[in-house]
Amino acid sequence: MTGRKDHYYNKSKQEGYRSRAAYKLKQLDREVDLLPSGATVVDLGAAPGGWLQVAAEEVGPQGRVVGVDLQRIDYLDDVKTPVELVRGDMTEEDTRDDIKKAAGPGGVDVVVSDMAPNMSGEYSLDHARSVHLARMALETAEEILKSGGHFAVKVFDGQDFEDFVDDVEQEFNYTRVMSPDASRDSSSELYVVGKSKIRAPIREGDVVDVEIEGVGDEGDGIAKVEGYTLFVPDTEEGDIVEVEVDDVKPNFGFAEKTE
Structure with a gap:
């Protein structure tokens, strides 16, 4: 011992x-x-x-x-x-x-x-x-x-x-x-x-089409995927864009436009 x-x-x-x-x-x-x-x-x-x-x-x-x-x-x-x-x-x-x-x-x-x-x-x-x-x-x-x-x-x-x-x-x-x-x-x-x-319907690397529903305090566009919030820089309300998810957190994530 x-x-x-x-x-x-x-x-x-x-x-x-x-x-x-x-x-x-x-x-x-x-x-x-x-x-x-x-x-x-x-x-x-x-x-x-x-x-x-x-x-x-x-x-x-x-x-x-x-x-x-x-x-x-x-x-x-x-x-x-x-x-x-x-x-x-x-x-x-x-x-x-x-x-x-x-x-x-x-x-x-x-x-x-x-x-x-x-x-x-x-x-x-x-x-x-x-x-x-x-x-x-x-x-x-x-x-x-x-x-x-x-x-x-x-x-x-x-x-x-x-x-x-x-x-x-x-x-x-x-x-x-x-x-x-x-x-x-x-x-x-x-x-x-x-x-x-992480309870998210998406994972890092996923590519999805989203509609920007609003703009957050930091100026990023806000999209929803099955109720999950994605922040997308360089977008405006009403945009429909293809994005690649690059960061997923429990309650929200970040994505970049693919084009």
């Missing part, structure tokens, strides 16, 4: 956390403000509940926390934050429906996952299984996160890691790869964090 493992293992026992992994989430939150006060958080693969404890602390009584796992999770005592537990497989539609009901009508602000596969001892296989779990978590987040929401997931480093990071970058405004101090020295685990979920 390494000294660092000793430290966080003992610290979790002393401070009442169910796992040393609680400190990984604490460090992620401290670095990137992952768990805003009042947020609704879904923890995928939440057993035994260390991340649930941290999430409940950080979002506070005005927030809400939903823990999801196939295993039974003991209910959290001594927390003022509302906590719901969903027992099921996150990849199944019924479970996702249960998550949405537990989260409430306001939607989900944050999805986190510290899941790891059952270890085979063969690194390439364990890596592939880890990426598969991470992709399942990302798919779940894509379905239940509201615009501007955040995501964090554990993945083992390896040949498919960069492709997975690229996929996260397509869905969020800001992406960062992190290795919390609480991770063991020998571990290959990394955490991919995506902030500000």
Whole structure:
């Protein structure tokens, strides 16, 4: 057992956390403000509940926390934050429906996952299984996160890691790869964090025809694509133009005329 493992293992026992992994989430939150006060958080693969404890602390009584796992999770005592537990497989539609009901009508602000596969001892296989779990978590987040929401997931480093990071970058405004101090020295685990979920009907590089419906404060033309706002420089109200999308944010984007 390494000294660092000793430290966080003992610290979790002393401070009442169910796992040393609680400190990984604490460090992620401290670095990137992952768990805003009042947020609704879904923890995928939440057993035994260390991340649930941290999430409940950080979002506070005005927030809400939903823990999801196939295993039974003991209910959290001594927390003022509302906590719901969903027992099921996150990849199944019924479970996702249960998550949405537990989260409430306001939607989900944050999805986190510290899941790891059952270890085979063969690194390439364990890596592939880890990426598969991470992709399942990302798919779940894509379905239940509201615009501007955040995501964090554990993945083992390896040949498919960069492709997975690229996929996260397509869905969020800001992406960062992190290795919390609480991770063991020998571990290959990394955490991919995506902030500000993009809920847009278009992606960077798309070419579309739009009508300029007005002009914004900065002088850019304003167009709508399925209700989503695009700012287009050098256009005037009434123009019908072909544009290429060059920047997509959760609530608005930017495009340039193609001609």
